[in-house]
Amino acid sequence: MSTKTVAYDVIIAGAGPTGLMLAGELAMAGVRCRVVERREDRTRESRALGLHGRTMEVLNMRGLAEEVLARANPIPQVRVSLGHSLFDMSRLATDYGQLTIIPQGETEEILEKRATDLGVAVDRGVALTGCRQNGPVVHCTLEQNGKVWEESASWLVGCDGSRSRVREAMGAEFTGATYPYTIIVADVRLGTPLDDQLLIRVGRAGLVVATDFGNGWYRMGVIDRDKPWSDEPVTLDEVERTLAKLFGRNMRPSEPLWTSRFHIQERQASFYRQGRMLIAGDAAHVHSPLGGQGLNLGIQDAMNLGWKLGAVVGGRASDDLLDTFELERRRVSQGVIKVTDIATRMMTSDRLPARIARRTVMSVASRIPATHRTAVGHLSGIATRYPTMASAVGASPLTGTRVPDLRVAGHGAPVRIHEALRHGGFVLIDREDGAPLLPAVAEGDGRLVRIGGRIVADSGPWNKPEVVLIRPDGYCAWAGPRARARQELALACRRWVQS
Incomplete structure (x- = not known):
């Protein structure tokens, strides 16, 4: 077996939607990245085909949503035959109140083009057959057409599905x-x-x-x-x-x-990280397909991990930041596993109590407005929040929640938040034009965009805070009055922007 030392910071195993999304995020952060995929060609079957509202918002933050919609069939309503229950996603407070139907192969094509345009090497027909860590280096055993060799990188991420070789090498159980x-x-x-x-x-x-x-x-x-x-x-x-x-x-x-x-x-890995090896997507969690959550969880895993690993590789954060990836995303996947398990068992049972329960639950969930909002909010991912962030700085109940695509009016034309996030860094909304609230280094190297002005139109609770710090994945890192911003925002910056 030959040995190669390749100048890559991160090797990603798996060129499905999770791996390709992650590769694009890392490349945007300046990380030298390579993707290896055992399949010779991109997925040709439709496979996972539904993108929920939050995933579409994530894609819009990277300028990909319009191309997806041009190829897709947006479906705003889901009908369940039990009592003719109707779930209307068009009522969601988002521009993507729908299930966006697009074959997985086309999603992969869009994500791969973005990654390769950013300089990512995507090598198909190359299987990762083993891996091991040695201090600050991960050694990967690769195989193609009977040829076996070893390559090294600083980090390895397994996006290699439910039979993940990376998860196996980490020693994580898949219970x-x-x-x-x-x-x-x-x-x-x-x-x-x-x-x-x-x-x-x-x-x-x-x-x-x-x-x-x-x-x-x-x-x-x-x-x-x-x-x-x-x-x-x-x-x-x-x-x-x-x-x-x-x-x-x-x-x-x-x-x-x-x-x-x-x-x-339904399975969940016992942990998502071991030193310099991590897992995401189906390598970390699988569940019943009822609700179409798998593809969406994987893309959002990649969005969460990408900016964090990029900051660590770039020397802008300690590797403790990577622990928040598992803290935040594991809670989300656990919730999906629990809900889809209950739903699948209830929907497929022939027992009388289950038949009564499913008809009652569907009727209540679809016809009572508050319950309906909760159901479609969680199904779409719009309601996902990261409570661990709120405990860290605690300035506002908005901390840890998803930030809508707000319009902010400053000195020029209104700015949309999703567009402002397309540089891959943080965004700071500051209603006043006073002195900068964040350290100059954060604004000076392109990692943070500062928007001055007020939020336009009725945006519910987002009209209240004078200052909002938004993470690269579109979640609120801190929100509150300007009078408290200097001290508390500095704490948030040390946690998220620069460690």
Whole structure:
């Protein structure tokens, strides 16, 4: 086995959406980054296909949302057959009140182009087969076409899926369970049209999630409680029979683009970091696909980790900052695992108490306004907050929450927050034009953009604070009155901007 020393700060294993998003974030921070991917080509199947509201906001912060929307089918409403419950995401306080339907391969294409434009090397057909740490260096064993060699980097991030080699090398357990039933997925045309673009049909035999691609094809995700596991490929005849059983009529599926069969699992890694090795996305957590959260969790993992690892590699922060990645994102993934587990078991059970519970829960969640807002807020990721941040500085209940795409009016035209965040650093909103509140170094090297002016229009609680410090991932690092800003904002800066 040969040995190479390559001038990369970070090697990322896995060129799925999580790895590509992370690569782009690191490159924007000036990090020399390489992505290795065992697959020869980008994903051609639709696979994970739904981007929720918060993920679209994240992509907008990097100037990618418009291209995604140009290729996508935005669906604002989800109908559940139980009592004709309707969940309306267009009511969310965001420009992306929808589920944005786009095949995973196209999402990867957009993210890969951004990463390579920023100088990232993406090498396909290269498998990471092993890794080990030696002080400040991680040694990676790579293989391509029977050739094996070793390369080194300062950091390694495993975005290499549920069977992660990086997680295995870290010694992290992947605890959880496998459900007693399987899911069949088929992208097909339907001869019997549906009235809804996104329908969850629930019955005593199981459930089916029907999603409209907007181009004549539908994704049909089916859980049939009575269907045993099979290693055989999914056939069109099997899809037709299963859909007829769950819909009560022949849906006449045809022209399958992709079919698959897999077990549903819920698992969480026991830790996300071991020294200079980290994991994100499916390497760190997997769960039931009900709700379409997996792709979204991975992209948001990458957004959270990217600016932090970039600051550590660039010498602007100690590696203690990386501990906040697991503290913040593990809580989110745990919540998703818990909710999707309850929902999946409740939706697929044939027991009378479960049937009563799911009809009651769906009715309450869809028809009571406050409950409806809570349900779609958490489903979309809009309601996600990082409470560990609030305990650190505690100036405002806004600390740790997602900052909307506010319009701030200063001396010129109004500035949109998502556009201001596209440089990949922090943004400071300061209503007054007084002396700068942050150390000159933070503003002088491009890591922070200062916006003077007031927030335009009714933005709820965001109209109140005079000063708001926004992290590169669009979460509030500190908010409060200017009179308290000099002391408390300095503490927030030491925690987030410069350690």
